[in-house]
Amino acid sequence: MKTLLNLGIGLLAATSISAYAVTGPDSYELVQKGKYIATLGDCTACHTVPGKPLFSGGVAIETPFGELLGANITPDPATGIGRWNFEEFQNTMARGHARNGKQLYPAMPYAAYTKVTREDNMALWAYLRTIEPVHNEVETNQLPFPFNIRMSMRVWNWLNFTEGEFEPDAQKSEQWNRGAYLVQGLGHCGSCHTPKNLIGGDKSSETLKGGELQGWMAPNITGVAHVGLGDWSEDDIVQYLKTGANRYDIASGPMAEAVENSTQHWRDEDLMAVAVYLKDLDHEHDKPQPLAADEPAMTAGRGIYEDRCSGCHTPNGEGIPTLFPKLANAPLVNSREAVSMIRVVLAGNRAGTTDAAPTGPAMPSFAWNLSDENVADVLTYIRNSWGNAAPAVSASEVRKQRETLQDE
Ligand code: HEC
Ligand code: HEC
Ligand code: HEC
CATH class of the missing domain: 1.10.760.10 (Cytochrome c-like domain)
Structure with a gap:
């Protein structure tokens, strides 16, 4: 009986968060936590047009298949997500299924956000409920035929998407696991730094080994020597993510934006966790053989x-x-x-x-x-x-x- 009862209270808590603006003794902390999670996830990058109200949508996102617009995710009932409940939001983060079964395009990085814990999503949801509702109709789907058919994403998911919350590796430290959680999940670093297959899915055997965007190269950020961050110390990585520059490089283009909107606001211990995790990736690297000098x-x-x-x-x-x-x-x-x-x-x-x-x-x-x-x-x-x-x-x-x- 006891577990059932606890479950009942848990469900109750979840519904009360979703159905009304957040109230109660824990709500302030929950909302603050959610706000930080939105920063870690860089929701602003795609959901806030600079100079327009927060999360009111309309940011153009270029993909190799055409253009999409970031949705209005303010609590406006008509044009935002005001009528949604928490489960619908959870479904979006974990599976890319929006309200009423609409399948989203992976430009919304649910392939990474699927790693986010339900608990973190609850805080994020609580925060999103507190945003100023903005009436702004956004048609997100600007893709040409046949990519504009949402059904085609079912095939994409089947080929490219693995659903599931992050699972800590018991062999590794807590710090390493925190870094892995942030890089793979909220930070969605792989959406730029992992090379893509022809239909835009991650090449999973080459995670974080360098991806090409429209006109930009997002370099290899594994700890490997020679082509990656092998020479960078953990402090070098933290400094780059915190300030956009260090003794090796200056962030430009899409990375400058990621630093400005997101990583500069991350807590130092979170940046350090990311550095520890990245440095530990791919240590066993076979340096390729150079071509012979007489070719x-x-x-x-x-x-x-x-x-x-x-x-x-x-x-x-x-x-x-x-x-x-x-x-x-x-x-x-x-x-x-x-x-x-x-x-x-x-x-x-x-x-x-x-x-x-x-x-x-x-x-x-x-x-x-x-x-x-x-x-x-x-x-x-x-x-x-x-x-x-x-x-x-x-x-x-x-x-x-x-x-x-x-x-x-
Ligand atoms: C890289 C760009 C990008 C980032 C970052 C991003 N989104 Fe999105 N999001 C999109 C796009 C594009 C859509 C619309 C996709 C579609 O219509 O298929 C979308 C759709 C959504 C929807 C569904 C809205 C609806 O009405 O169907 C929700 C909810 C959402 N995003 C929440 C978030 C949250 C919360 C974050 C931060 C944790 C976030 N997004 C970060 C690009 C992004
Ligand atoms: C929107 C795409 C995008 C996202 C998301 C992104 N990056 Fe980058 N990143 C880039 C690009 C492009 C560069 C190259 C910038 C340049 O040439 O100055 C870069 C450069 C870097 C570098 C410098 C590497 C070097 O050798 O100079 C580091 C470190 C880095 N990113 C870490 C991260 C981490 C950690 C995350 C996730 C928290 C992340 N990036 C998310 C696009 C992105
Ligand atoms: C007059 C001097 C000069 C000559 C000659 C020259 N370079 Fe450069 N090169 C530079 C300078 C200066 C830079 C740095 C430019 C910058 O980053 O603003 C540079 C940058 C580069 C870079 C980019 C390196 C990096 O880490 O950013 C490459 C690659 C390169 N040069 C190759 C060549 C090749 C190949 C040749 C001969 C065909 C050549 N350079 C001839 C002065 C020269």
């Missing part, structure tokens, strides 16, 4: 390097601190995808022309005097010399980038 692409590339590049980057790729970047044993150079490097060589880099350093060193553009083949060879050479090892670059990859740059 045709390597000898051709070497000639071009000595002629056109070594004057600045030095013959052994060591560079000159603060003037010419080091190419030897550098994560960017070793990354699996060469898109960023190809771009720099074709277009040059005008980063030197800031107010602080108006005539700072610049990387010249080689688009006009190196062929696609030349660029491929010199990059293949750099990517396989002085301790580097990475896949060869092909002339067709270079041609593709050249065409993209011409369109810009």
Whole structure:
């Protein structure tokens, strides 16, 4: 009888939260907790248009299949989620099923949020009930045919989605588990940092090993040396997520937004947990073998390097601190995808022309005097010399980038 009774009270508590604005002695703390969870989940990124009321929807989200808009998730009964109850919200976070059985698109990152505990979702729900209701009709589905058919997402889910709350690993510390919970769940870091298959699902064997977004590369953030965060200390990671910069890198583009909306507001102990978890991922990494120095692409590339590049980057790729970047044993150079490097060589880099350093060193553009083949060879050479090892670059990859740059 006792368990039944407890269950009854639990259900009662859940319904009272969902049916009315939150009241009672614990409500303030619950709502504060929920507010922090919304920050961890970065709900704002997709549900608040800058300058418009909180969570009133309408943010455009580009996907390879077309555009979606973030929904209005204020408690407005007509255009928001005012008529929902907690179970319907839980269903959305855990399965991507919205009210009345509507199947959401995975642009709403339920594939990650499914890891969030029911308890955390209750707090999040309590907080969402306290937001100012805003009347704003949003048609989220802007996709072209056939992607606009929600039924097609059932197939997607069947192929790509594994439902289930995060399960702690008893072999690991509490801190590690907290980091894993945040990275895999609320932080949805994999939605950018995990490579995707053709229909936009995660390649699960390559979790956090670097993904391509529209025009951006979200790098490998596992603790692996050579291509990932192997050289970064835990404090370096915390500093990057807290401030957007550290001694290795400055966050730009989508990551700058993630830092601004979300990670800069995370508690230090949560950032440290994330760092501990990331550093522990993929420690057993086989460094790939570099291509042999006498391969045709390597000898051709070497000639071009000595002629056109070594004057600045030095013959052994060591560079000159603060003037010419080091190419030897550098994560960017070793990354699996060469898109960023190809771009720099074709277009040059005008980063030197800031107010602080108006005539700072610049990387010249080689688009006009190196062929696609030349660029491929010199990059293949750099990517396989002085301790580097990475896949060869092909002339067709270079041609593709050249065409993209011409369109810009
Ligand atoms: C990366 C973008 C993104 C993030 C981050 C995000 N959402 Fe969403 N969300 C969407 C999109 C897009 C939709 C609409 C999907 C559709 O119509 O299929 C949506 C839909 C929803 C819905 C369903 C609304 C309805 O009327 O059907 C709820 C509830 C929701 N989101 C809550 C949240 C919460 C809570 C968070 C933070 C923990 C969050 N979302 C974070 C993109 C996002
Ligand atoms: C919306 C997409 C997106 C999300 C979500 C995202 N990132 Fe990133 N992240 C990026 C991009 C893009 C870069 C590269 C930024 C640049 O080039 O300056 C990046 C860079 C980083 C870097 C620097 C890596 C390096 O080698 O310089 C770290 C560390 C990082 N992200 C951690 C995280 C963590 C932890 C999360 C989850 C809490 C996360 N990111 C969520 C897109 C994202
Ligand atoms: C006149 C000096 C100069 C020459 C010649 C030069 N570079 Fe650069 N290179 C730079 C500078 C300066 C940067 C840094 C630009 C920035 O980030 O703003 C750079 C950046 C790069 C980067 C990006 C490195 C990183 O970690 O961000 C690559 C790759 C690169 N150069 C390759 C080459 C290749 C290949 C050649 C020859 C075809 C070459 N460079 C010739 C000065 C030069």
